[in-house]
Amino acid sequence: MRLLISLLFAAALPAATFSYQIEGDDAGPWPNILSSVGLSAGKSGSSNLFIVRNGAAATPQEWLGRIEKGAIVVLEGESPLAEALGIHATSKRVVVRSIIDQYDTRLSIIWEHPAEIPVYQLPRTAGVLAVERWESAPLIATVRRGTGAALWLAASPGTQGYERFPYLLQALGEMGIEPPFRSRRMWAFFDSAYRSRVDLDYFAARWRDAGFSALHVAAWHYFEPQEQGDEYLQRLIEACHRKGILVYAWFELPHVSERFWTEHPEWREKTALLQDAQLDWRKLMNLQNPAAADEVVRGVRALVHRFDWDGVNLSELYFESLEGAANAARFTPMNDDVRHNFQQAQGFDPVSLFQGPGRDEAKLRAFLEYRADLARQMQTRWVAEIEGMRREKPDLDLVLTHVDNRIDPRMRDMIGADASKVLPLLDSHDFTFLVEDPATIWDLGPARYSQIAERYRPLTPRFDKLGIDLNIVERYQDVYPTKQQTGGELFQLVHTAAKTFPQVALYFENSILMQDLPLLSAAAATVDRIEQTGAKLLVSSKTGIGVRWHGAALVNGRLWPLRDANTLWLPPGDSEIEPAPGDPPLRILDFNGGLRAARVLLGGVELAYQSSSRGFATVNIKPRQVELDGAVAQVPIVESNGEFVVSLPRGQHLAKLLQ
Numbered sequence: 001m002r003l004l005i006s007l008l009f010a011a012a013l014p015a016a017t018f019s020y021q022i023e024g025d026d027a028g029p030w031p032n033i034l035s036s037v038g039l040s041a042g043k044s045g046s047s048n049l050f051i052v053r054n055g056a057a058a059t060p061q062e063w064l065g066r067i068e069k070g071a072i073v074v075l076e077g078e079s080p081l082a083e084a085l086g087i088h089a090t091s092k093r094v095v096v097r098s099i100i101d102q103y104d105t106r107l108s109i110i111w112e113h114p115a116e117i118p119v120y121q122l123p124r125t126a127g128v129l130a131v132e133r134w135e136s137a138p139l140i141a142t143v144r145r146g147t148g149a150a151l152w153l154a155a156s157p158g159t160q161g162y163e164r165f166p167y168l169l170q171a172l173g174e175m176g177i178e179p180p181f182r183s184r185r186m187w188a189f190f191d192s193a194y195r196s197r198v199d200l201d202y203f204a205a206r207w208r209d210a211g212f213s214a215l216h217v218a219a220w221h222y223f224e225p226q227e228q229g230d231e232y233l234q235r236l237i238e239a240c241h242r243k244g245i246l247v248y249a250w251f252e253l254p255h256v257s258e259r260f261w262t263e264h265p266e267w268r269e270k271t272a273l274l275q276d277a278q279l280d281w282r283k284l285m286n287l288q289n290p291a292a293a294d295e296v297v298r299g300v301r302a303l304v305h306r307f308d309w310d311g312v313n314l315s316e317l318y319f320e321s322l323e324g325a326a327n328a329a330r331f332t333p334m335n336d337d338v339r340h341n342f343q344q345a346q347g348f349d350p351v352s353l354f355q356g357p358g359r360d361e362a363k364l365r366a367f368l369e370y371r372a373d374l375a376r377q378m379q380t381r382w383v384a385e386i387e388g389m390r391r392e393k394p395d396l397d398l399v400l401t402h403v404d405n406r407i408d409p410r411m412r413d414m415i416g417a418d419a420s421k422v423l424p425l426l427d428s429h430d431f432t433f434l435v436e437d438p439a440t441i442w443d444l445g446p447a448r449y450s451q452i453a454e455r456y457r458p459l460t461p462r463f464d465k466l467g468i469d470l471n472i473v474e475r476y477q478d479v480y481p482t483k484q485q486t487g488g489e490l491f492q493l494v495h496t497a498a499k500t501f502p503q504v505a506l507y508f509e510n511s512i513l514m515q516d517l518p519l520l521s522a523a524a525a526t527v528d529r530i531e532q533t534g535a536k537l538l539v540s541s542k543t544g545i546g547v548r549w550h551g552a553a554l555v556n557g558r559l560w561p562l563r564d565a566n567t568l569w570l571p572p573g574d575s576e577i578e579p580a581p582g583d584p585p586l587r588i589l590d591f592n593g594g595l596r597a598a599r600v601l602l603g604g605v606e607l608a609y610q611s612s613s614r615g616f617a618t619v620n621i622k623p624r625q626v627e628l629d630g631a632v633a634q635v636p637i638v639e640s641n642g643e644f645v646v647s648l649p650r651g652q653h654l655a656k657l658l659q
Contacts (some may be wrong), residue, residue: 012192013152018038018180019046021047022041023058025360028156028625030051030161032160033168036107036495037169037522042299046237049177050073052079060081060084064084064145067148068148070148076155085123086143089118090120094116099130101165103127103167103487108225109482111163111480112163115155119135122138123143129167130165137154140165151171152207153165162487167515168488178548182522182547185213186494188217188505194558200235200239207245207523210517214245214248216250216505217248220252220258222479234272234504237308241616242295242638244592244616253296253314254287254317255282266282266468268287271328271332272332273329274355286337288333310613312397314379317331317379318415319329320370322439325413333371337442342370375418380425384429394650396650398430398431399467403436406420406456408438432467435456437449443477447496449497451502466502467502468500468504471507491519491523498523498526527543534601541570542572543572544569544570546567555568556574560600561583569595571596584605585621586604588617593610596608601658607655607656615650617649617657618646619643622637623658626658628655635649
């Protein structure tokens, strides 16, 4: 059967309200599905999105009447309403194990638990969105009536809501259901090897629309100056800054660069087999060697000063491998410096642990403890080194990306990573500790982020400086319905992570599928309370939020200066929003820092913020003057397509933009 969807839905059908209604005895997975993009359960009469399940009170004819007047109705399987819409179960049945979805027809979508369902006959005008792979039996379809529509599923979406049909939210989006909230606080990792010949301005705009405030760029490609590479990186940074996106230098030490590896064979790390530590793409160097470490510091410092970076990310600064001592061919560090220092302290050469038929577990334990402490010393040194660079670049932010070893304690012995030993650095150093989601638990579902957070809260009073790094990649475990997180699963992962951690990062920009980008910023938005009364809207958020809004607005009774064409940007706390007769002349269209408050002045706008990096304020007209903390300031202002990006300094400040 040919897959078909009417792209007229988005233009012809009304946008959703901020809520949905469940009609029936059991909500099923729908709260999980819909809340992941900001929709909340509403009261009767407050929504035009209805999930009609078993036990719904209204008759089929009543539902058809609502659809005719603009309602969006979701229904599952056989029902009187399905019959009234012209969806009839035939006597033929099919066992569904794999499906084809029109949002990505090449994607392998496999059900963990096959289901036998009827083959349905649909009305001629129905748009088919998904079919059974081998017999093309319809599984998801849309039926339009009047100004509304119905989304029909041949079976339940599953317990969590994404086990069978990944793209239900995309389908609702085509029908006119627009998420009510947005976030622009996410980070994304970026490797230029995947984007070497693209329009960087186009991609910068796409990244910003997807909700990314910062790009963490693979810096090892640029460790040594090279004309073509440097020109590309300069254009990338400029394109990002024009869209208010920060750019961080992402280092993967002890990998330095291809050239560094080639030119310094004497400093190469060794595995327990005493072979050069070229493991996967990383070519590891011996940072325990003083001369090697000093040379890498000089190179990092030169790279940081060569470009207009906004921050530095020290990522995975520990050892190999995920198999630990069980795989001598990947186990590091076994360079001469480590072996000599350990032998002086403990009386034996650690390489002997991997020679001979048996292994002394007590001696292995001694080396694993030494190795974990060595990783902490490395991390401590490098945090201090980057902080020292702030003397010349005071706006430089710092991130330490560190794999989680609290949910999976084996990580400490496998790679030397011990978060409990590193987190105390937050007491004396200013950086973000980004917890990397370990590969060993990628199959555990969204709830794992809450579990990770609860294990970190007792370790530091600075939970506000923690973030979570989500790996959006193909998983090695048996996972369903897709190998890589996409659609409903991705949105639930991002939403749970954003509710749990102050900062969310995604690895990596290139792995996120095109069909997921439009809803990503909605998934990252978190709201604690929402009430709609007539034209007024009350929104409460701990993190600040973007609210879908058209036209000028009053916030808490005052004219509000932060909005673009579709979104009102709010600070943390309670905000009562209502329409206003007109906008101030100068508006802030976007701000990527930590917004605390804002107000309209006579002749300008005042902005209170706190940011660990520079804050980019995008405004509709060029400010005549910028004041910081009461004094006139000379700050960079860049024009971009009729808008102006004002670069404000790192820290806590009160800025005035005067027209």
